[in-house]
Amino acid sequence: MLEQAKASSSETIRWLNADAEQLPLPDNSTDLIFSNLMIQWSTRPELVLAECQRILKPGGILAISTLLAGTLEELKQAWAYADPGRPHVNRFTHLTDWKRLTGQQLPGSTLDAATLALPYDSPMALNRELKHLGAVFKGEERRRTITAPGRFKAMCAAYPKQGNGEIIASYHAGWLYWEKARLEENSAFFING
DSSP, rough: HHHHHHHTTTTOOOOOOTTTTTSOOTOOOOOEEEESSSSSSSHHHHHHHHHHHHHHHEEEEEEEEETTTTHHHHHHHHHHHHSSSSSOOOOOHHHHHHHHHHHSSSSTOOEEEEEEEEEEHHHHHHHHHHHHHHHOOOOTTTOSOOHHHHHHHHHHHHOBOTTTTTTEEEEEEEEEEEEEOOOHHHHOOOOOO
C-alpha cells in the first residue's frame, strides 16, 4: 500500500510504516491524523487513541472511521446456521463502548454512526472481497482447517437474498472527530492586584 501511495503522490510527502500503538513521531508534531477502518483491528484501541493525542499539535484534528458491532450481521447469521458454534465473522465494539472510550480519552470528541448496506452478487462475492481486503476472521476460536465446500454451500443457502438474487451486507460504521485543545484553551490566567 505504501509503495502504491509513494508512486502516486508528491515526493515531498514522507511515508511511514509503524505500529499505531507506538508511533515513532515526536510529541505535538502532527496537524492532521486520518485513519480509515484500521482501529477496529487493534486489541488495545485506547493505546492508539493515546498516541494520536500525543502526536497531535494543539489545534490538530483527528478523524477516524471504524466498524462497529452489527457489521456483517447477515453473514454472521448465515455462518451460524451453516457451521453452528464456530464463529466466522470478527467481533466489533459496540457503539456505547466506543462512546465511553472516546469520551474518556478525547474530551469534546464527537462520534457519529450510520449503517451502510452494500449489495453483492452473492455471499461468495462478499467472501472474496473480504479475503481480498485482508478482513478475514482472526479470532482465536477460528477453525484451523480449511472450511469444507459443503459448509460454504450451506452458508450461501442460509444468507438472505433480495428479490433480484443479490445479497446485502450491512456495515455499522462510526466516525470519530476530535480537535486537540489549543494552548490558550489549556492555560489559566491569574492576576494579582
